[in-house]
Amino acid sequence: MTRQEATSTGHRADLVAGACALLLVAAALVVGMLTGARLHGGERFPGASPSFGEYPVLGHLSPHVGPGTLLAVLVAAAVVAWGPALAERLRWRAVLAVAYLTSVAWILALALVDGWRPGVVHRLETREEYLHEVPGITDIPAMLREFAARIPAGQPDSWTTHVSGHPPGATLTFVWLDRIGLGGPTAAALFCVAVAGLVAVAVPATVAVLGRVDQARAAIPFGCLLPGAVWLGVSADAMFAGVAAVGVLLFALGAARRRWWLCAAGGAVLGWSVFLSYGLVLMAPVALAVVLVTRCWRALAYAVPAALAVAGVFALAGFWWLDGYDLLVRRYHDGIASARPYWYWVWANLACLALAVGPAVAAGLRRTAPEFLVPRPSPVPALARGAALAVLAADLSGLSKAETERIWLPFAVWLAVAAATLPGGSRRWWLAAQAATALAVNHVLLTNW
Template identity: 40%
Template sequence: MLTLNRSPHPVRRPPASPIRRAAAGWALLDPPVRRALAVWALLVAGSFAAGGILLALGVVRIDYLPPFHGHVRAPGAGLLAPAAFGAAAVRFLPRLTARTRFGTALLAAYACALAWTVLLAVSGDGLAAPFTHKEEYLAVLPAVDGHPLRWLAGFTRDLPAYPTHVRGHPPLPVLVVWALDAAGLRGPLWAAVVVVAAGCSAGTAVALTVRRLAGQDAARRALPYLALIPASVWIATSMDALFAAAGAWGVALLVLGRGRVARAAGGLAAGLLLGSLPYLSYGLVPYLLIPAAVAVAVRPPRAALVAALVGAATVTAAFAWAGFLWPAGVIATHAEWAADPGAARPYLYFLVGDLAVLALVTGPATAAGLAGRVPSRVAVAVAAAVAAVLALDVSGVTRGEVERIWLPFAVWVGLAGAFAGGHRADAGTAARWDRWLLAQAVTGLLLQALVASPW
């Protein structure tokens, strides 16, 4: 019998090219996930292509990178710090949130979110730069002076004289920055610090709600994705990040708490926060679908629900007593919006383009998660957020600039990314690197690197 001589040294094959590795990874994805990612990519690419054509034709005039409201910019060396931090976070944060006490996991994820968000901001124009703009809320503080109630009573009457962002919102955001100023936290930097610190806590509140909905394991799994969500680019620094925190904590407090007194107190605090949402932004009325859906899933005690209603009614009564009626504010703001160049944005393009922006700020992992792997009770909250966004999208009142306007909804929609799955990789590789989380971090870096946003 003839035998072949074998070399004592194994034959080393050349490493596969990046294209081949990407193709192999694509083949490992489940078919529903592949379809979801294909739709995600087509939506994003098609919206940018159509936006470029409409910009060249002069149909889109105030957005220079449609569907985003911003400009293209070249990446700078400042991105090295967030890139290094993002890589470390992807590598170690999932292990940390999975193995430590739950309270420690919450703190670690919040610290990671805060560091990631600040590093992204300072790699560009800086943390406080958005609040220095003449159309932002701080510009109207001289009109408030030391008389917030008098200013509030004349808010609707004097609305045409105010900066753009003030004209487009109810009066509560201005009162927030006025309160910071009155407390000695003056200027755009302090406003930015408070907004970013609060905005990053929205992920903590969402995770606490997830624990109530689907258990601690699901909450631990969600924490890294909430910390590194691509929307972090606009959490620093947009006032809408504060709105996101108010909404997320309102939902969490509604379903947390043990004992009758704690539940009633939590319900009252939830009502105050959720009741403040329509006075922070008129577009947050559909957000109330989220606490309603979560309440149906969790069934909080009657005492908590009654306390929440009392809290929300207290907010409405306080503003009415001070002279601001919400329906009158809506009418006045709609008149200002109709005269603004933003109202001339093409409806049909932004009907689709706004969804492309949402796809980017929630990341590709969210598309994969929406393919059907979200736990059923968590899916209720995600579906409510999607429904609220679709209602705003169809209405046309949030036509453009949704990278900041939809931040309160994005933190709930992006929750789906934590449950992407659908990848038949070996267990050892999955334990070392979470590829979906890496995709989220890379998306955030690319958005920061390539999009120059006024927020």
């Protein structure tokens, strides 16, 4: 086979992989429509009907345009047209700054398609969100001591859905914002978007630190136009993704440069992330990917104690992570999980993820997957493999049924690096496909986040 024939075959295989991802979404949609409302526990959302839009993504059919439509199209067109070239030519610090600003613009533009209030402000002010509990938290030490006891549902003082579903670090973040004068849904939403934008910097910077600056530059435009930005704006999971990504970057900097204080800093940030979301304990395979690439096992000797120190502080304050996790699992299985069939969500979850990462990542994973079995792969396959293992564990656990387009964002951003392996000549087309995916989802569906 000639080089030209091999290239042509590779392009066709990429297209097949991207098409398979979209077919998975279509299959989940069709099965969801045929099997009915109980796939989401029988809930009904404002304006929802048992038709296209509820399955598998949480939301409902509502074709619309909004104030962010033109901005989103312009951002997408700019990244497709100039993103790859600028990512290669600009100085490294400059390209990271541009990536951050572009990512924030993309996230906000997509959120504004639904309008300022419904798309940005309202997302975090519903009764089930963290902000609902903030006014009642006047004594933080007391809140931590009683936090686990208020997780079970059905009590007069039970926490709301999102507060009970996460460790206290998530709620504390919004309490602290309120204490420094940034209270209310607008400040909280913009804070989440600002932290989410760090993903576009931290993920490629990690690839660069691990020795592949070329692939880090190639990954930047894909990070900026991630379809998952539909759910990064605005949800607390956006903040979780940003914090976890920064933790991995700090750990990678420490391991690659043998700066042990950076390893400890990365461990502390990752330890904190586990108190934002129980599921972020599954960031361990991504962190271990850093160790495998750098061959610096000593880094764990500094990162792990730092992470455990965070857990120790919470334990001394009255909250034991394992107690909270156990009570949450009971509440979940006794509640909504009992009405969400495992047989459907164990694969439909992956359809939600496919929408969040986009067809370009499916094509990139086709190219990186052969290295998944290599003991010491290069940085991009190593990080993507770590994220894939995290997703697999979350999926098979049965603790992720639906809403994974949002819940799995901290893992999705590391899967997205796989798009860096796509050939340079095809990247603009794949970027256009990524943008089209996000624009279609955001303009056809009114998502709950």
